[in-house]
Amino acid sequence: MRVIDLLHRWLGGTIGLLLAVLGVSGALLVHKDIWVGVPGARDAQVQDTAALAAAAERIMSGPDRPRSIVFASKSFGLDRLSYEGQRGAYADQAGEIVTRWNSQWERPEIWLFDLHHHLFYGDTGEMVAGVAGLVGLGFVVTGLILWWPLRRSYEFRLWPRAASRFPILRHHRDWGVVLAPVLALSLVTGSIMVFRPVANLMLGPGAAAEVDASLEPPPPRKAKLADDLDWAGMIATARRLHPDAEVRILSLPRGKSGLVSLRLRQPQEWLPNGRTTLWFAADTGELVHARDALKLPPRAQAYNALYPLHAAKVGGLPYRLVMTLSGLTLGLFGTLTVWTFWFARKPRQRREPRPA
Template sequence: MKVLDTLHRWTGGLIGLVLAMLGGTGLLLIHEDLWNRLPHAGDAQVQETRLLAETTQRIMADPVRRPQSILFASADFGLNRLTYGGGAGAYVTQSGEPVIAWSDRWQRPEIWLFDLHKKLLADDLGETVIGIAGLCGVFFVVSGVVLWWRTRKTFEWRLWPARMTRPAIVRHHRDLGIVVAPLLLLSFVTGSVLVFRPLSVVLFGPGAPREISKALVSPPAPDVHLGENLDWGAMVRQARARFPGAELRMLSLPRKNSGVITLRLRGPQEWLPNGRTTVWFAADTGRMIGARDAGELPRAARGYNVLYPLHAAKVGGLPFRLVMSISGLALTLLGTFAGWAFWFKRPKPKRR
């Protein structure tokens, strides 16, 4: 038990502030619609096929100003987001009128906050560090429950330590942690599996990683370049005809010369904000070359698609957002106080 306690304290001291950052940024991102106030952000979502096709054609027709992707307005946010190279982007109305533009991610807090939360602003390396931090979080929850059991008779509910002394902070850390342990475990497990897909074997059984990767792979990409005069509106109409009940979510140009234009939709049964229902088009002609209905994916792939909505509180409405807000706030407090108590409130060695 002493070894477990030492390992819990030292690991918490080393990575506690990273977890606190994850809790704080996650809390802000959950309630992005409350602070990301822009003109027309409260507009009602438009999903009429004709208007979507006309707007898409207007945005994508000019090769000079053509974005790499369009994230269409949602029920919670009434603007289309355009993404360009080098972190540049813009918000436009659902009819294509410009609202605001930026030249790098630092000019938009919702963008760099998301990148900080997901990748520590360090791309793939940062994402790996975040995944490791999530696994450490799972260890903290499990070991914390075991260590709390010895002192369960002294439990006392407090949101804030009674005093800013090390014993009071340790007691607050222990008791608050046991209260929010299920929520923290949900956040850590879903976040870790999203980063390290092989861990999905724990949730969905043997063979799950391979089944998920196979189910989500794109069709074979033709070796072609992007055409000059494509009918972008026709792609929207074809996608809506293929999946008439689905919500149009994102249009993306070919990546790494893949030769495929991707149009993602969200089916009525999907929790994932941008959906996994997908239609692919040849980049040179705009011809449909494949389609995938997320409702027909294997069980493991459907389960994997549920992880992000649970992690980011994109399902369940306001009640679940408030529940996950408690998780983010508690993680911020636990990580901050753990790091502070470990590095600045450690007992001084006694003189002999």
């Protein structure tokens, strides 16, 4: 038990602030669609096939063609356009540009997303965040183990009784037990999305390989992107195959794939941008391959549900508030843990030698 206690305290004092940053940034991102202040952000979603086709034609036929369009959702009424580098723009649902940016630092919602997912350091930062998530999950487990012998002294308090070390530690212990399931859900879902092999532990042996195979795009084609593709025809094809699905993301070919992709979200899918995908030849616009997310293997569908659970994209406002509480609690615990571990300790008094 003493070893567990030492590991819990020392690791908490070491990476507590990192977990606090991930928790608070995640809590803010849960409500991103509400606080992004751009004209048209509160517009109602338009999913009429003709309107979508007209907007896509207008955006993609312009002189500055974006790499992708994320169409407006039910909670955010603007299309987001991504260009090379960090450039981007918001457009209304008629295809008219509302605002542009040349760097992520010009848009708080974008750099906050980069902070939460990559710690401003690309793939390396994402790995560090994933390790922090696994360590945080270890805190939940070891915290429950350390709490069990002291369970009779449990006291429910939203805030520490006093701003001193022992009241803070007691609040940390007792409040952590209450939120342990939610904290564990946040940390597990985040870690699996970073480290695919962790899916083998949660979804069973071989799950990671099954997920990778299910999400693998079709083989690349030797096709150069045409200047006058029938974007409206692609959207019409998608609607013909999936009449009830939302049109979510239109993307130009990545690398040398030679394929334009169109992602849809069917009503049964939790993932906000869906995984139902159509691929079209970049030179002719003909349909090359279609993937129905509802026909993927069960474990692949379970994997697709992790992000909606992590980012509170399901469950409405009540679940968003629960995940907000989880993130803020992680921020509070991480900050106070570092403070109590490094700064709130009382110096030990030296004992005076007894006279002979």
